[in-house]
Amino acid sequence: MKTVNGMSFGFSAVNAGQRNVAVEPQLIAVSTEGNFRMTPPVSRALGLSSGDYVTFLHNIDDINAAIDTKAEAYTSFCEANRLEVGSPESIIAIHKEFDMWAVAKGFVVYDSKGNTKTTTERLTKHDKLRFVSQHFEEMLASALENAPEEIKDALSREGVTKEEQIDILSSFVKPRELPKYKGSKTANPAGLTGTGTSLTFTDANVWKQLKADMGDEATKMNRVYTINLDEIQDISVDNGHEIITVKAYLLKEFVDKVPARVGSKEEGESEVEE
Known part of the structure; x- marks a missing residue:
């Protein structure tokens, strides 16, 4: 470890690369129902390693509350777009215009008294x-x-x-009681550890919502979201006991692509010339 002007930086293990590739920061809702893949730049930015948890955040509940209470934001939107307040068309339109999704590192959840909620470890x-x-x-x-x-x-x-x-x-061998996290547990298919690896996880509910407009194509195509790592957001969430702030990235632009064939480059990777 080298020290310069009072600052020191330690070493950590680096995963050996098999190919010379540039990896795009992407989150991919793959064609297999309920499954997602996160490319290394995103897992590194969120500080995620295999075995950590990743969670989705959205503003849909707030929009639904505005619709239910006929809040000014909703009625003004209807007026500006010449839509009838309470009509199915207005509800579809405001969700299409303002729905936002984000991805963040999962966090421990608590009960109202501040006690950590627990879950039983899954053991095969x-x-x-x-x-x-x-x-x-x-x-x-x-x-x-x-x-x-x-x-x-x-x-x-x-x-x-x-x-x-x-x-x-x-x-x-008995399962342990572990802290309960908000989100889905990640894994690296190759068994690699540390940050900066490709991670997979499952969230059937969010997968269906993000692909709701695709119909039968949902299980034939990958929906690839490009993540802007320069636009990290501070989002307030309730962990069951108090409001905390988490770092998150918005899911914005996406394209739908045919899944890569076995043996070809994965989504998010492009060859780099020597």
Whole structure:
């Protein structure tokens, strides 16, 4: 670590690149129902790593409230556009004009008393087997000492294999109670860690809303939103206990594209000449 004028900057691991590509900052509602992909510049800007949470924000509830209460903003819009207040046409028009979506890093949610809400960790059979494999010696020793006699007999019977022991021990792996986050958990398909990687996540509800106008094309086309990283927004949100401010990027311009074929360049990537 080098120190200059009292400032120091440490090192962090860099993911090895396989291709020389320039990656556009994009959020992509892919053709698979409910699925999204975020390119590395966006995940880096939001400080997201695989396993973190990403959430969508919108102003639709405020617009609906203005319609329901016939607020001045809504009635003035109707008057300016010669639309009847309360008509289906006016509602469609004001949403088309003013609806906004944004994407932000997920945040912990609380109850009204300020206690962190929790959720039970999801564990697959594979997750349990992997955990036992990583902690095999200590789990085996503990089970041989503390488990019921039938379990001890099964673990120590003549000819038992390590794989069989791991399978038996997997039943002792219990999910943890974890803080509950607003949003969807991200993953990197290649198993890469750290910020600045391509991330995937699922949000079926938002996917349907963002692609509502596409009809049957929704599952045939990718809707690609270009993110302007120079236009970060401070947005106030309710975490269940208090109003907090999160950094977010607006989803503005988009194009609909046919998904790239397997083996071709992904959305957001273009070759860079040496």
